[in-house]
Amino acid sequence: MLAWTGAVRSADLREEFAISPQQASIDLRGFAQETPGVTYDEGRKCWVRNQAFDLSAAGDLEEFLGRHPSMRHRLGFEELILPWQSASASIVQTLMASRLGRIPALIEYQSITSDMPTKRVVCPHTFVVDHLIMRFRAYCRKAAAFRDFRVSRVRSASLINDQGWVDGAADREWFEFVEVRIAPHPDLTPSQAMITMDEIGLPAFGGTVRIRKAILLYLLDGLGLLEAVQAGHGRPDKFARYVCENPGELMLFLPKRA
Structure with missing residues (x-):
């Protein structure tokens, strides 16, 4: 106080x-x-x-x-209420029970690239809140790899006991970190650059953010840098506030552009 x-x-x-x-x-x-x-x-x-x-x-x-x-x-605080990607309470409860009990979950997942939901056996290890989206990081037996899933796209979830648990300790991308070098867009004036960088807690000339490889994509997307880094130059158009100074290092950890 x-x-x-x-x-x-x-x-x-x-x-x-x-x-x-x-x-x-x-x-x-x-x-x-x-x-x-x-x-x-x-x-x-x-x-x-x-x-x-x-x-x-x-x-x-x-x-x-x-x-x-x-x-x-x-x-005199007022909160701006924005649409939150909804998720069934029972689905979230099942995913949490799966994580805490180390019991795999069978989910029906509606991917944006598929017309119909697909069944997947997953072993969740971490929940990630990104702006208005809740995701969970889990081992997916269908992909035979650790993947991110949006909770709002899970259509059903149930615990199953006939499959082994894959621990999150094996998720290398979750435990490995990468550094993102962020600087103000060169078209900004010095005063604009100072204000813009101060908003994200970095010096006016730029700085470095250390982040897990697994969630690098969401950081870049939130800063408006994802497409520029995927393209390899790290510099969005003149209306952007930031540039990425090491896109070549980061491209290796991002999905390819369609």
């Missing part, structure tokens, strides 16, 4: 921990004595932080709002 809003009151502790006013005051005084950069503001009747306060352990905004849901209303 103190890190994000700059102040904390006795009432905040009482609401958060259901403690008495006396206990809240004792806790705040003890915290202030042990924490540099915390002083009491007589005018505002609250504890405030100053420049000596260490903000490095504050966490991120979503974590803060999750711990203090009432702050969404107090600060």
Whole structure:
């Protein structure tokens, strides 16, 4: 609370921990004595932080709002609700039971390249949320390899006991990492480049993101770089914000362009 809003009151502790006013005051005084950069503001009747306060352990905004849901209303937060790829609760439950119980699942999967669902025996090891899409990474007996599946495209799922389990520890692409060198598009002005790169947490001149090989495709797609990297040049058109500086290294880990 103190890190994000700059102040904390006795009432905040009482609401958060259901403690008495006396206990809240004792806790705040003890915290202030042990924490540099915390002083009491007589005018505002609250504890405030100053420049000596260490903000490095504050966490991120979503974590803060999750711990203090009432702050969404107090600060005026509004969430943009976008379509989420729906998935049957029973299918997700079956996939989770498969993962936790190490029992293969028989699924009917509707691929975008097929007119009819196909049956596959899978051994899920990780669920991946990518923007509005939930996927799971699993060993697929039909492909005899580890593959990604969209949960929303699973039409049915059931546990089966007549097939062996393939552990996710064998998924080499999941445990191997690759570095993606990202820079601002050269057509951006210096101020545009600084803002654009700051949005993804990289310096204005560019930087490196380390990511699992298995989900490289989704990172590039999210940044608008996938087609450019698949084409080998890593530079989208002039309306793009980023360029990839090492497309040749990354092409090896991506599906070929149709």
